[in-house]
Amino acid sequence: MVRIIGGEWRRRVLSFPDGEGLRPTPDRVRETLFNWLGQDLTGWDCLDLFAGSGALGFEAASRGAARSLLVERAPTVFAALKDNARLLDGENLQIIREDALKFVASTDLRFDLVFLDPPYHQGWLEKLVPHLPRLLKDDGLIYAEAEHPLENLGEWVTTKRGKAGQVFYHLMARNIADAE
Numbered sequence: 001m002v003r004i005i006g007g008e009w010r011r012r013v014l015s016f017p018d019g020e021g022l023r024p025t026p027d028r029v030r031e032t033l034f035n036w037l038g039q040d041l042t043g044w045d046c047l048d049l050f051a052g053s054g055a056l057g058f059e060a061a062s063r064g065a066a067r068s069l070l071v072e073r074a075p076t077v078f079a080a081l082k083d084n085a086r087l088l089d090g091e092n093l094q095i096i097r098e099d100a101l102k103f104v105a106s107t108d109l110r111f112d113l114v115f116l117d118p119p120y121h122q123g124w125l126e127k128l129v130p131h132l133p134r135l136l137k138d139d140g141l142i143y144a145e146a147e148h149p150l151e152n153l154g155e156w157v158t159t160k161r162g163k164a165g166q167v168f169y170h171l172m173a174r175n176i177a178d179a180e
Contacts, residue, residue: 002055005030006039007062009088016053016080024053025117025145029164033143034063036160036171037113041065044112047135049100050124054081056115056143061092069094069111071103100124104131112137116153117145129154142172 002024004012016024025033033056042064048057051070061068070085070093072078078097085093096103100118114136118124125146132154136142142156149168150158156172163169 002053002058003027004055004059004062006034006059007064009058009062009090012062012088014054014058014084014087016084017076024055025169026164029162029167029169030055030059032162033169033171034059037141039063041113045069045110045137046113046115047071047109047111048115049104049128050116050118051081051095052077052117054084056117058084058088058090058093060113060115061088061090065092065113067094068092069096069109071096071098071100073097073099101127101131104128104135107135109135110137111135111140113141113143115143120147125150125153132156136174138174140174142170144170144172146170 002014005027041060044065046060046065046068048070051057051072054070057068057070070081081095085095146168150170155174157175158170159173160171
């Protein structure tokens with residue numbers, strides 16, 4: 001179960017199936033993240049690339065994101081995301097069943113904020129780095145969770161960080177000096 005902690009759907013509880021490697025972002029980490037971002041994401045385009053429980057994507061939609069697109073490849077987890085989206089009746093939610101790399105390689109969409117919480121120890125973050133400049137708007141931000149601290153992902157450098165249990169979490173912004 002995941003509880004939405006802010007916005008229009010505050011206190012709503014969503015259920016999702018148990019899945020190998022499924023690690024919903026804890027409430028206190030989400031609270032810290034949205035304190036960093038500001039509580040209101042009105043007009044933002046957000047991508048939750050490894051959606052899992054959908055905690056980050058649903059939270060962004062609840063806080064006014066114009067679009068919160070959740071990408072998940074596991075069939076049972078995808079079905080639960082669709083069920084939860086129907087329950088919330090959010091017009092700003094879009095759920096896609098796709099492999100993360102195939103999605104980023106094929107989409108023309110650009111985002112203000114990308115949530116990256118991939119399965120650990122599989123090199124996903126490194127595989128995504130070449131796609132980030134095309135995926136994010138010029139001032140786009142990345143929120144990334146990893147099994148180790150991150151200094152950067154390509155042009156995006158860590159501006160804020162924290163640790164909860166074994167999880168390192170990061171807010172990253174484009175390093176303008178590197179991008180020029």
